[in-house]
Amino acid sequence: MKSMSQDHQVGLSYRDAGVDIDAGNALVERIKPHVKRTARKESLGALGGFGALFKIPEGYQNPVLVSGTDGVGTKLKLAINYQRHRQIGEDLVAMCVNDLIVANAEPLFFLDYYATGQLDVDVAETVIASIAHGCELSGCALAGGETAEMPGMYQHGDYDLAGFCVGVAEESRILNGSGVEAGNVIIGLPSSGPHSNGYALIRKIFTYAAINPDTEQLTSHSTVLDAVMQPTRIYVKSVLKAMATGQVTGAVHVTGGGFQENLPRSFGDHLTAHIDLDAWTRPAIFKWLKVQGDVGAEEMLRTFNCGIGFIMFCSPQHVENVTEVLASTGEEPLVIGEITARQTEAVVFSGAFA
Numbered sequence: 497m498k499s500m501s502q503d504h505q506v507g508l509s510y511r512d513a514g515v516d517i518d519a520g521n522a523l524v525e526r527i528k529p530h531v532k533r534t535a536r537k538e539s540l541g542a543l544g545g546f547g548a549l550f551k552i553p554e555g556y557q558n559p560v561l562v563s564g565t566d567g568v569g570t571k572l573k574l575a576i577n578y579q580r581h582r583q584i585g586e587d588l589v590a591m592c593v594n595d596l597i598v599a600n601a602e603p604l605f606f607l608d609y610y611a612t613g614q615l616d617v618d619v620a621e622t623v624i625a626s627i628a629h630g631c632e633l634s635g636c637a638l639a640g641g642e643t644a645e646m647p648g649m650y651q652h653g654d655y656d657l658a659g660f661c662v663g664v665a666e667e668s669r670i671l672n673g674s675g676v677e678a679g680n681v682i683i684g685l686p687s688s689g690p691h692s693n694g695y696a697l698i699r700k701i702f703t704y705a706a707i708n709p710d711t712e713q714l715t716s717h718s719t720v721l722d723a724v725m726q727p728t729r730i731y732v733k734s735v736l737k738a739m740a741t742g743q744v745t746g747a748v749h750v751t752g753g754g755f756q757e758n759l760p761r762s763f764g765d766h767l768t769a770h771i772d773l774d775a776w777t778r779p780a781i782f783k784w785l786k787v788q789g790d791v792g793a794e795e796m797l798r799t800f801n802c803g804i805g806f807i808m809f810c811s812p813q814h815v816e817n818v819t820e821v822l823a824s825t826g827e828e829p830l831v832i833g834e835i836t837a838r839q840t841e842a843v844v845f846s847g848a849f850a
Contacts, residue, residue, distance in 0.1 A: 514647025519615045523643060526621045530628035534638040538604065548639035550605050550662075558667040562601035565660045566591040569752075570695040574725060576654055578710055581622045583727040584657070587692045589630025590728035592661035594749045594806065597732055598762065600671045600739045601663035603636035609658040610643045613650035623657070626727075633730045636661065675745035676763035680809040682771065682833040683819060685735075687805030689781050691728035693752045694799040698724055701789035714780055723781035731806045734825035741821060743814035748807040754798045759807070760842035768839045774847035775832040778803045783850075793849035802849075809835060 511517075540549035552559050568575075568587040575584040585608075593603040608627050610620060620643065631638045650656070690698060702709050702720075709721035738744055748762045759769045782802050785791060796802055810818050815831065822829040 514614060514645070516615060516645065519617050520643055520645065523615065523617050523620050523624075526617065527624045527628075530621075530625045531638045534628050534631040534636070536604070536635075536637045539637045539639060548605060548607060550637070550639060552664060553602070553604070556664060556666055559664045560601075560667045560670060562596050562599050562663045562665055563661065564592045564595040565658065566595065567656070567658050568692045570699060571692050571725075572655075572657060573699065574695065574709075574721070578721060578725075580721070580725045581619055581626070583626050583725065585623050585626030585628070586630040586633070586727035586730065588627055588657050588659040589634055589636075589661075590730045591692050591751065592659045593634045593636065593663075593730060593732050594728070595751070596661060596663040597735045597739075598671065598747045598749050599665055600669055600736070600744075600747075601665040602736060603634050603661055603663040603732060605637040605639035605662055606631050606634075607639055607660045608641035609660070610641065610655060611646060611650070611657075612655035613645070613647050613652065615643065615645045616653075619655070623655070627659075630727075630730060634732045636663075669739075669742070671739070671744065671746050673746050673762045673764060676767060676809050676835060677745065677811070678767060678835055678837045679812065680745055680835040681812055681815045681831055682769060682835065683808045683810065683815070683822075684776065684804035684830045684832040685729075685731060685806040685808075685822070685827055686776070686830070687750070687779075687801045687803055688729045689723055689726040689779065690785075690800050691751070691805055693754075693801065695724075697789070697791070697799055698785065701785055701791075705788040707788070714784055720781070720784060723779075723784075729805050734822055734827045735806060735808070737825055738808065738818050738821045741814070741817060743810050743818055744808050745811065746809040750801040750805055750807060754796075754800055754802070755845075756798045756843050762807075763809070763835065765842070766838050768836050768841065769833060769843045770836060771833040771843065771845050772847050773845055773849050776803055776830050778850065786849075796849065797845065804830075804832060807832075
């Protein structure tokens with residue numbers, strides 16, 4: 497019987513079918529330094545195993561695991577079309593970890609899924625390096641992931657991303673909306689732009705307005721593309737420090753669905769959130785999108801974060817302390833409304849959308 501080493505290559509190979517195992521191995525070697533930077537002391541095992549191993553951190557009496565998964569939507573299409581790969585991984589991490597901290601959970605580890613038709617090692621490394629940077633900003637470990645090369649599933653140059661994150665919370669300190677009461681003050685944290693939501697509408701506006709976002713000037717220092725490709729802000733460290741005071745009663749990640757859909761997820765159906773639109777100035781990109789797309793104010797608020805990416809509630813007597821703690825982390829917290837007993841709707845607005 498001939499050994500495999502004696503046999504000559506006959507017929508088709510996996511590479512002929514469009515899958516390059518050597519390229520995948522090269523990618524693993526390239527991303528190891530990026531992954532290493534995110535390691536926590538609870539991380540066990542090394543990159544490349546079949547499963548990611550992680551110990552529960554010390555100090556929790558009754559730890560509860562909190563998990564989440566998300567993607568970056570069609571913002572990814574803009575990253576691909578305009579070769580803006582260097583920050584899209586931050587968006588992926590942010591969309592997951594910002595959901596976890598709503599419950600007062602500390603993000604522990606993150607896994608990514610990168611799928612493409614034909615693996616471009618340079619692009620993939622750039623994206624995964626940005627995922628690792630997002631993990632560093634979040635204080636969580638990039639524990640592993642999956643790179644899938646699937647010929648015929650994607651057009652040339654396309655890739656897709658998904659993220660998965662696990663965090664831990666002390667059971668007695670989990671925020672689930674039950675602590676929010678009438679009279680609570682609503683504190684908003686500024687966003688960096690549309691984050692990773694509403695990009696189907698954004699791309700439609702580009703077509704509707706017949707503009708090239710890469711050349712259309714928004715301000716003297718940035719184009720429209722620069723503005724919409726700003727990575728989603730990661731609020732982990734500032735929000736968890738504020739929650740450590742024990743004075744935050746609830747929180748909201750202003751993601752897909754904007755204010756109308758996300759605020760009611762974080763308080764009971766006997767309450768109403770009053771949002772004062774005069775309490776903050778909308779960033780220039782939102783004004784541009786509204787005008788160029790002829791988008792109504794209600795639709796803007798239902799689709800985009802409109803400049804407020806994360807929200808917290810607390811009682812009036814704790815506002816000063818909570819905002820001071822947030823400011824100490826570099827945040828610029830804004831009081832943007834209050835919680836009242838339920839009236840006609842779960843969310844109502846006052847002021848003008850300008």
